[in-house]
Amino acid sequence: MPFTQSQILDIKALFKESVKDIFENTEFVGHLTNLIAKNIDKKFDNILKTYTARCEELERENMMLKSKIDNMEQYTRRNSVRILEKKRGIILKLTNHCYKDILLRNRYKLKGTGVFICEDLTQSRRDLYKHTQQKCGMKNTFTRDGILRNLDEIYINIRNKNVV
Known part of the structure:
Protein backbone atom coordinates (compact mmCIF):
# COMPACT_ATOMS: atom_id res chain seq x y z
CA MET A 1 0.00 0.00 0.00
CA PRO A 2 1.51 3.33 -1.02
CA PHE A 3 2.01 6.22 1.35
CA THR A 4 -0.22 9.22 1.22
CA GLN A 5 1.09 12.71 0.56
CA SER A 6 0.80 13.69 4.24
CA GLN A 7 2.63 10.51 5.36
CA ILE A 8 5.46 11.25 2.95
CA LEU A 9 5.74 14.80 4.32
CA ASP A 10 5.77 13.44 7.91
CA ILE A 11 8.53 10.95 7.02
CA LYS A 12 10.59 13.71 5.39
CA ALA A 13 10.15 15.95 8.43
CA LEU A 14 11.17 13.13 10.82
CA PHE A 15 14.17 12.32 8.66
CA LYS A 16 15.27 15.98 8.59
CA GLU A 17 14.89 16.27 12.35
CA SER A 18 16.82 13.03 12.96
CA VAL A 19 19.67 14.11 10.70
CA LYS A 20 19.72 17.54 12.35
CA ASP A 21 19.88 15.94 15.83
CA ILE A 22 22.67 13.60 14.74
CA PHE A 23 24.83 16.40 13.32
CA GLU A 24 24.18 18.65 16.31
CA ASN A 25 25.65 15.93 18.53
CA THR A 26 29.31 17.06 18.74
CA GLU A 27 30.50 13.69 20.02
CA PHE A 28 29.11 11.92 16.96
CA VAL A 29 30.48 14.54 14.57
CA GLY A 30 33.93 14.32 16.24
CA HIS A 31 33.91 10.52 15.96
CA LEU A 32 32.81 10.73 12.32
CA THR A 33 35.53 13.30 11.58
CA ASN A 34 38.20 11.06 13.16
CA LEU A 35 37.07 8.06 11.11
CA ILE A 36 37.17 10.07 7.89
CA ALA A 37 40.60 11.53 8.75
CA LYS A 38 42.02 8.06 9.52
CA ASN A 39 40.67 6.71 6.24
CA ILE A 40 42.15 9.63 4.29
CA ASP A 41 45.52 9.20 6.09
CA LYS A 42 45.64 5.49 5.21
CA LYS A 43 44.88 6.15 1.56
CA PHE A 44 47.38 9.02 1.44
CA ASP A 45 50.08 6.82 3.03
CA ASN A 46 49.43 4.08 0.47
CA ILE A 47 49.65 6.57 -2.39
CA LEU A 48 52.82 8.09 -0.91
CA LYS A 49 54.45 4.66 -0.56
CA THR A 50 53.56 3.82 -4.15
CA TYR A 51 55.01 7.04 -5.53
CA THR A 52 58.09 6.84 -3.30
CA ALA A 53 58.83 3.32 -4.54
CA ARG A 54 58.30 4.41 -8.15
CA CYS A 55 60.56 7.43 -7.66
CA GLU A 56 63.34 5.24 -6.21
CA GLU A 57 62.94 2.80 -9.10
CA LEU A 58 63.22 5.65 -11.62
CA GLU A 59 66.29 7.04 -9.83
CA ARG A 60 68.00 3.63 -10.05
CA GLU A 61 67.09 3.36 -13.72
CA ASN A 62 68.35 6.90 -14.34
CA MET A 63 71.70 6.11 -12.68
CA MET A 64 72.01 2.91 -14.73
CA LEU A 65 71.29 4.79 -17.96
CA LYS A 66 73.78 7.54 -17.06
CA SER A 67 76.39 4.87 -16.43
CA LYS A 68 75.67 3.20 -19.78
CA ILE A 69 75.89 6.54 -21.59
CA ASP A 70 79.19 7.32 -19.85
CA ASN A 71 80.57 3.90 -20.82
CA MET A 72 79.48 4.34 -24.45
CA GLU A 73 80.92 7.85 -24.60
CA GLN A 74 84.20 6.63 -23.11
CA TYR A 75 84.29 3.82 -25.67
CA THR A 76 84.03 6.38 -28.48
CA ARG A 77 87.09 8.08 -26.97
CA ARG A 78 89.04 4.80 -26.88
Whole structure:
Protein backbone atom coordinates (compact mmCIF):
# COMPACT_ATOMS: atom_id res chain seq x y z
CA MET A 1 0.00 0.00 0.00
CA PRO A 2 1.51 3.33 -1.02
CA PHE A 3 2.01 6.22 1.35
CA THR A 4 -0.22 9.22 1.22
CA GLN A 5 1.09 12.71 0.56
CA SER A 6 0.80 13.69 4.24
CA GLN A 7 2.63 10.51 5.36
CA ILE A 8 5.46 11.25 2.95
CA LEU A 9 5.74 14.80 4.32
CA ASP A 10 5.77 13.44 7.91
CA ILE A 11 8.53 10.95 7.02
CA LYS A 12 10.59 13.71 5.39
CA ALA A 13 10.15 15.95 8.43
CA LEU A 14 11.17 13.13 10.82
CA PHE A 15 14.17 12.32 8.66
CA LYS A 16 15.27 15.98 8.59
CA GLU A 17 14.89 16.27 12.35
CA SER A 18 16.82 13.03 12.96
CA VAL A 19 19.67 14.11 10.70
CA LYS A 20 19.72 17.54 12.35
CA ASP A 21 19.88 15.94 15.83
CA ILE A 22 22.67 13.60 14.74
CA PHE A 23 24.83 16.40 13.32
CA GLU A 24 24.18 18.65 16.31
CA ASN A 25 25.65 15.93 18.53
CA THR A 26 29.31 17.06 18.74
CA GLU A 27 30.50 13.69 20.02
CA PHE A 28 29.11 11.92 16.96
CA VAL A 29 30.48 14.54 14.57
CA GLY A 30 33.93 14.32 16.24
CA HIS A 31 33.91 10.52 15.96
CA LEU A 32 32.81 10.73 12.32
CA THR A 33 35.53 13.30 11.58
CA ASN A 34 38.20 11.06 13.16
CA LEU A 35 37.07 8.06 11.11
CA ILE A 36 37.17 10.07 7.89
CA ALA A 37 40.60 11.53 8.75
CA LYS A 38 42.02 8.06 9.52
CA ASN A 39 40.67 6.71 6.24
CA ILE A 40 42.15 9.63 4.29
CA ASP A 41 45.52 9.20 6.09
CA LYS A 42 45.64 5.49 5.21
CA LYS A 43 44.88 6.15 1.56
CA PHE A 44 47.38 9.02 1.44
CA ASP A 45 50.08 6.82 3.03
CA ASN A 46 49.43 4.08 0.47
CA ILE A 47 49.65 6.57 -2.39
CA LEU A 48 52.82 8.09 -0.91
CA LYS A 49 54.45 4.66 -0.56
CA THR A 50 53.56 3.82 -4.15
CA TYR A 51 55.01 7.04 -5.53
CA THR A 52 58.09 6.84 -3.30
CA ALA A 53 58.83 3.32 -4.54
CA ARG A 54 58.30 4.41 -8.15
CA CYS A 55 60.56 7.43 -7.66
CA GLU A 56 63.34 5.24 -6.21
CA GLU A 57 62.94 2.80 -9.10
CA LEU A 58 63.22 5.65 -11.62
CA GLU A 59 66.29 7.04 -9.83
CA ARG A 60 68.00 3.63 -10.05
CA GLU A 61 67.09 3.36 -13.72
CA ASN A 62 68.35 6.90 -14.34
CA MET A 63 71.70 6.11 -12.68
CA MET A 64 72.01 2.91 -14.73
CA LEU A 65 71.29 4.79 -17.96
CA LYS A 66 73.78 7.54 -17.06
CA SER A 67 76.39 4.87 -16.43
CA LYS A 68 75.67 3.20 -19.78
CA ILE A 69 75.89 6.54 -21.59
CA ASP A 70 79.19 7.32 -19.85
CA ASN A 71 80.57 3.90 -20.82
CA MET A 72 79.48 4.34 -24.45
CA GLU A 73 80.92 7.85 -24.60
CA GLN A 74 84.20 6.63 -23.11
CA TYR A 75 84.29 3.82 -25.67
CA THR A 76 84.03 6.38 -28.48
CA ARG A 77 87.09 8.08 -26.97
CA ARG A 78 89.04 4.80 -26.88
CA ASN A 79 91.48 5.85 -29.60
CA SER A 80 91.74 9.51 -28.55
CA VAL A 81 94.31 11.38 -26.49
CA ARG A 82 94.43 14.96 -25.26
CA ILE A 83 97.49 17.05 -25.95
CA LEU A 84 97.52 19.91 -23.47
CA GLU A 85 99.62 23.03 -23.81
CA LYS A 86 99.60 26.27 -21.88
CA LYS A 87 97.17 27.98 -24.24
CA ARG A 88 94.81 25.40 -25.67
CA GLY A 89 94.45 21.64 -25.76
CA ILE A 90 94.03 19.40 -28.79
CA ILE A 91 92.15 16.12 -29.05
CA LEU A 92 94.03 13.69 -31.29
CA LYS A 93 91.98 10.80 -32.68
CA LEU A 94 94.20 7.90 -33.70
CA THR A 95 93.30 5.13 -36.13
CA ASN A 96 94.47 2.29 -33.94
CA HIS A 97 94.41 1.64 -30.21
CA CYS A 98 98.01 0.38 -30.37
CA TYR A 99 99.21 3.81 -31.50
CA LYS A 100 97.51 5.34 -28.49
CA ASP A 101 99.32 2.93 -26.16
CA ILE A 102 102.68 3.73 -27.80
CA LEU A 103 102.03 7.46 -27.52
CA LEU A 104 101.01 7.22 -23.86
CA ARG A 105 104.01 5.02 -22.98
CA ASN A 106 106.40 7.58 -24.50
CA ARG A 107 104.81 10.73 -23.11
CA TYR A 108 107.41 10.94 -20.33
CA LYS A 109 109.88 12.13 -23.01
CA LEU A 110 107.99 15.44 -23.18
CA LYS A 111 108.72 16.21 -19.53
CA GLY A 112 109.75 19.84 -19.09
CA THR A 113 108.47 21.01 -22.49
CA GLY A 114 105.11 22.31 -21.24
CA VAL A 115 103.24 19.80 -23.38
CA PHE A 116 101.23 17.05 -21.66
CA ILE A 117 99.62 14.01 -23.25
CA CYS A 118 96.82 12.27 -21.40
CA GLU A 119 93.99 9.89 -22.11
CA ASP A 120 90.76 11.50 -23.35
CA LEU A 121 88.18 10.94 -20.58
CA THR A 122 84.51 11.83 -20.28
CA GLN A 123 83.67 14.80 -18.08
CA SER A 124 82.43 12.66 -15.18
CA ARG A 125 85.53 10.44 -15.29
CA ARG A 126 87.79 13.49 -15.58
CA ASP A 127 86.15 15.02 -12.48
CA LEU A 128 86.54 11.74 -10.60
CA TYR A 129 90.17 11.53 -11.72
CA LYS A 130 90.90 15.03 -10.37
CA HIS A 131 89.19 14.18 -7.08
CA THR A 132 91.20 10.96 -6.78
CA GLN A 133 94.45 12.80 -7.53
CA GLN A 134 93.72 15.26 -4.74
CA LYS A 135 92.81 12.50 -2.29
CA CYS A 136 95.42 9.85 -3.13
CA GLY A 137 98.25 11.83 -4.67
CA MET A 138 98.99 12.89 -8.20
CA LYS A 139 101.75 10.34 -8.88
CA ASN A 140 99.76 7.42 -7.48
CA THR A 141 96.71 7.85 -9.73
CA PHE A 142 96.50 6.88 -13.39
CA THR A 143 94.00 5.81 -16.05
CA ARG A 144 94.01 2.93 -18.47
CA ASP A 145 91.30 2.69 -21.14
CA GLY A 146 89.06 5.02 -19.14
CA ILE A 147 89.39 3.07 -15.90
CA LEU A 148 90.87 4.96 -12.96
CA ARG A 149 93.46 3.15 -10.87
CA ASN A 150 95.80 3.85 -7.99
CA LEU A 151 99.25 2.39 -7.32
CA ASP A 152 98.27 1.63 -3.72
CA GLU A 153 95.71 -0.90 -5.02
CA ILE A 154 92.83 1.53 -4.52
CA TYR A 155 90.39 1.08 -7.37
CA ILE A 156 87.89 3.69 -8.29
CA ASN A 157 84.24 2.79 -8.46
CA ILE A 158 82.98 4.92 -11.35
CA ARG A 159 79.28 4.20 -10.82
CA ASN A 160 79.22 5.31 -7.19
CA LYS A 161 81.96 7.92 -7.61
CA ASN A 162 83.61 6.73 -4.42
CA VAL A 163 87.21 5.92 -3.69
CA VAL A 164 87.20 2.32 -2.45
